[in-house]
Amino acid sequence: xxxxxxxxxxxxxxxxxxxxxxxxxxxxxxxxxxxxxxxxxxxxxxxxxxxxxxxxxxxxxxxxxxxxxxxxxxxxxxxxxxxxxxxxxxxxxxxxxxxxxxxxxxxxxxxxxxxxxxxxxxxxxxxxxxxxxxxxxxxxxxxxxxxxxxxxxxxx
Amino acid sequence: xxxxxxxxxxxxxxxxxxxxxxxxxxxxxxxxxxxxxxxxxxxxxxxxxxxxxxxxxxxxxxxxxxxxxxxxxxxxxxxxxxxxxxxxxxxxxxxxxxxxxxxxxxxxxxxxxxxxxxxxxxxxxxxxxxxxxxxxxxxxxxxxxxxxxxxxxxxxxxxxxxxxxxxxxxxxxxxxxxxxxxxxxxxxxxxxxxxxxxxxxxxxxxxxxxxxxxxxxxxxxxxxxxxxxxxxxxxxxxxxxxxxxxxxxxxxxxxxxxxxxxxxxxxxxxxxxxxxxxxxxxxxxxxxxxxxxxxxxxxxxxxxxxxxxxxxxxxxxxxxxxxxxxxxxxxxxxxxxxxxxxxxxxxxxxxxxxxxxxxxxxxxxx
Numbered sequence: 001x002x003x004x005x006x007x008x009x010x011x012x013x014x015x016x017x018x019x020x021x022x023x024x025x026x027x028x029x030x031x032x033x034x035x036x037x038x039x040x041x042x043x044x045x046x047x048x049x050x051x052x053x054x055x056x057x058x059x060x061x062x063x064x065x066x067x068x069x070x071x072x073x074x075x076x077x078x079x080x081x082x083x084x085x086x087x088x089x090x091x092x093x094x095x096x097x098x099x100x101x102x103x104x105x106x107x108x109x110x111x112x113x114x115x116x117x118x119x120x121x122x123x124x125x126x127x128x129x130x131x132x133x134x135x136x137x138x139x140x141x142x143x144x145x146x147x148x149x150x151x152x153x154x155x156x
Numbered sequence: 157x158x159x160x161x162x163x164x165x166x167x168x169x170x171x172x173x174x175x176x177x178x179x180x181x182x183x184x185x186x187x188x189x190x191x192x193x194x195x196x197x198x199x200x201x202x203x204x205x206x207x208x209x210x211x212x213x214x215x216x217x218x219x220x221x222x223x224x225x226x227x228x229x230x231x232x233x234x235x236x237x238x239x240x241x242x243x244x245x246x247x248x249x250x251x252x253x254x255x256x257x258x259x260x261x262x263x264x265x266x267x268x269x270x271x272x273x274x275x276x277x278x279x280x281x282x283x284x285x286x287x288x289x290x291x292x293x294x295x296x297x298x299x300x301x302x303x304x305x306x307x308x309x310x311x312x313x314x315x316x317x318x319x320x321x322x323x324x325x326x327x328x329x330x331x332x333x334x335x336x337x338x339x340x341x342x343x344x345x346x347x348x349x350x351x352x353x354x355x356x357x358x359x360x361x362x363x364x365x366x367x368x369x370x371x372x373x374x375x376x377x378x379x380x381x382x383x384x385x386x387x388x389x390x391x392x393x394x395x396x397x398x399x400x401x402x403x404x405x406x407x408x409x410x411x412x413x414x415x416x417x418x419x420x421x422x423x424x425x426x427x428x429x430x431x432x433x434x435x436x437x438x439x440x441x442x443x444x445x446x447x448x449x450x451x452x453x454x455x456x457x458x459x460x461x462x463x464x465x466x467x468x469x470x471x472x473x474x475x476x477x478x479x480x481x482x483x484x485x486x487x488x489x490x491x492x493x494x495x496x497x498x499x500x501x502x503x504x505x506x507x508x509x510x511x512x513x514x515x516x517x518x519x520x521x522x
Contacts (some may be wrong), residue, residue, distance in 0.1 A: 015373065034456045035371050119321055120327035124283050126240040132288025133235045133248055134214040137504045139204055145348040146515035152351060152372045153516065 003036070005045060014039050016154050067087030115155045190293060191519060192300040193510030194286065194329070195341070196265045196322055198362030199384070199469055201282075203289040204456055205514060211504045212289045217262040218281045219251040220244070237284050256460040268381055269363030272319040272349055283325045290329065298331040299518045300512040303338040305363050305480045306377040308444065335512070336513060337377050338506055339367025344507030344516075346465045346499050354463045355493075356507060357442065359383050359470035364442050368450065368491075370458055378449050382438055384470035390437075391430040412475030434478070439483045450490045459491035467499035467506070 003026045005012075010022040016031045026052070028036060040048060195202040214235075223242045226517045234254075237245045246254050248383040255262045265278035265285075266502060271280055290298075291479040317333045326333040342356030368376040368502045385399075388406065392399040407429050409419070412435060415482040416428035466480055481496045500504035 015371070023329060034458065035373050038370075038375070038456055088404045115300045118270055119317070119324055120279060122279065122283050122325055124280050124287075127240045127280060127284060131215060132285065133250065134212040134289060135249075135453055136212060137202075137501060139209045139211045139504070140500075140508055141209075142204075142206070142345075142508060142515060145344070145512045146519065148348050149344065149352060149372060149516035150519075 001028050001050060002026065003031075004049040004051065005047075006049075007045075007047060010043065010045065012043060012045075013154075015152070019156075173208060188295065188297050189518070190239065190296040190298045190512060191423070191514045192290060192298060193507040193512070193514060194290070194302040194326075195504075195506035195510065196266070196298055196303050196339070197360050197469075197506070198269050199262065199360070200503065201285055201289060202504055203286075203291075203508040204504065204511040205291070206511060206519075212291075213503060213505055214248040214285060214289060215246070215251065216266055216279070216282075216520060217251045217258060217264050219255050219257065219258070219262050221246065221254070221260075235288075236488065237281065243277075243404040245277060247281060247285055259424050261382065267362060268311075268313070268385065269308075269360060269379065269383075270313060270315060271321050271364075279321060282321075283328065283329055286325055287329055290331070293330065299513045299514050300326055300331045300333045301336045301339055301341075302326065302333055303364050303506050303510060304335040306337055306339065306367070306379045308379045308381050309449065336510055337365070337367055338373065339377055339379075340343040340369060340374055340440065341506040341509030341513070342465050342467045342499060343367060343369045343509065344504045344512040346467075347463060347499075348512075350494075351465055353460060354465055355446070355491075356465050356467065357446075359438075359442075359466065359468035361385050361469060364438075364468075364470075366442070366446055366449075368446075368454070370456070370460075370462075375456065375458070376449055376454050377411070378445070380445055382441055385430065385470070386512045387434040387438055387470070389426060390434045392428055395426060397427070402427060402431070404474070410473045412473050414475070435473075435480060436483065438470075439480050443487050447487060447490060454490075458491045460493035464495050464496045465505075467502045468505055469503060471498065471502050 003024075005022040005024055005026075008023050011019065012022065012024075013019045014031070015035050017026060018027070020026060033050070040046075173346075191206040193204040197216060200213050201216045202211060204211045218237075221244050223238065223244045234246060234250045235248045237248070238351065239245075239249060239428045239522060252264045254260075263277075265282045271282070290300075302322050304322070305315055307315055323333055324334065338358050338360070339356040342358055343352055343354045346356070347354040347369075353370050354368075356365075356367045356369070363379045363381060364383040365379045367374060388399045391397070393400045395402075408519060409424065410428060410431050414433060416425050416432055419425040419428055443486060464484070471477070477496065477498050484493070484496060501508070
């Protein structure tokens with residue numbers, strides 16, 4: 001099974017595959033398709049082909065909200081960039097990523113505060129501390145689990 | 157022998173036999189790196205280090221008192237912090253004991269899973285608790301993953317402030333740090349045999365955290381504001397009791413497998429009956445939210461059956477797992493379930509999982 005990404009300009013690190021640049025044709029016989037699709041989506045890659053199984057090309061993301069002022073700003077910036085750079089694929093990719101992120105934030109009703117909440121500097125120099133008492137629970141040797149996770153993430 | 161003869165006796169100039177040459181010492185370079193998993197829970201803070209086979213836990217509570225109300229001898233063998241202004245903060249388990257003596261309620265640096273803005277001393281106290289738990293890190297390069305809840309789906313509070321405060325505390329202690337979702341940590345701890353696929357549900361004191369992972373990739377995460385405190389407060393409200401009293405009965409007597417009917421004392425029986433009712437409501441609510449969130453937000457087909465792992469202090473009463481199994485069997489889930497099981501140690505699973513992740517991410521690097 002082969003993954004084909006024709007658009008240039010991406011540098012991808014996908015689970016189970018060595019990092020690669022696009023355009024590329026990559027052997028994905030040993031890769032989990034669900035995970036692969038999920039990760040490509042996270043990278044904002046919507047146009048790709050998988051040869052070896054029927055797979056319809058994913059359409060570019062549709063805007064869920066056109067009225068949000070942030071979304072309108074991104075649209076305006078994108079139009080300006082398009083005029084300056086033409087239909088440069090990298091710009092389009094970044095635009096799609098931004099749209100997805102924006103839609104997700106709108107969906108989650110996440111309002112970025114104008115001013116971040118105040119967090120004081122950590123200063124405990126005026127505090128005199130006595131040894132902290134704590135309970136003890138038996139720990140585990142997690143080396144093997146960590147090694148398996150590292151392999152799964154493709155770092156080994 | 158005359159004195160002259162004695163002087164003439166000369167020791168032979170033969171060198172004493174030299175000891176065998178020690179083998180050349182190969183200095184093994186000591187790994188300066190230290191890896192830590194830190195579970196920052198509403199009720200407990202829990203710390204796992206890769207160089208220790210024990211996990212340290214302390215209660216995340218404190219009791220502010222004036223140094224005039226207590227003598228230094230009374231504070232011997234007690235965990236406390238004293239400020240230059242004469243304020244004394246008794247911290248950890250001891251705070252509960254002194255709270256009863258003084259008839260005061262303990263203060264909690266965290267509320268419903270997040271740092272409480274109401275407690276102005278919270279950050280200082282948390283810093284000292286964490287410093288005490290982490291222990292000696294002198295001359296070490298320390299890497300730490302610390303737990304944060306996912307954004308709640310039934311409340312508007314953001315976790316950003318909470319995440320940044322813990323980051324700043326760890327930074328001030330000289331620790332490299334990264335926040336990691338609490339539910340995901342359970343899967344890192346408990347699901348290595350399933351290649352880190354599963355549903356992790358952490359029933360903490362303040363929040364219930366859920367994460368669904370598929371082969372090490374987070375598919376869904378969210379939290380709800382209903383967990384242990386919700387149960388205690390609901391019971392207290394419905395029976396006009398103080399929540400502390402309900403918590404005490406819950407921790408000492410609740411057995412969801414045995415039920416409440418065997419309890420002789422009528423008042424306590426009523427509390428236990430209410431506890432069972434709200435435990436059941438909590439589990440039902442959580443499962444419904446898992447189904448709704450999965451249906452709405454997950455657009456991949458998960459063709460494997462997933463294990464569901466139950467963890468957290470609120471899942472500790474005997475019979476909780478069976479109640480959960482029986483409740484989940486009444487629902488039609490959008491994914492297959494291979495089994496429902498409890499974490500090996502529900503109190504330490506999050507810290508353990510965070511340690512697994514930290515080791516996986518950093519121990520291979522130099």
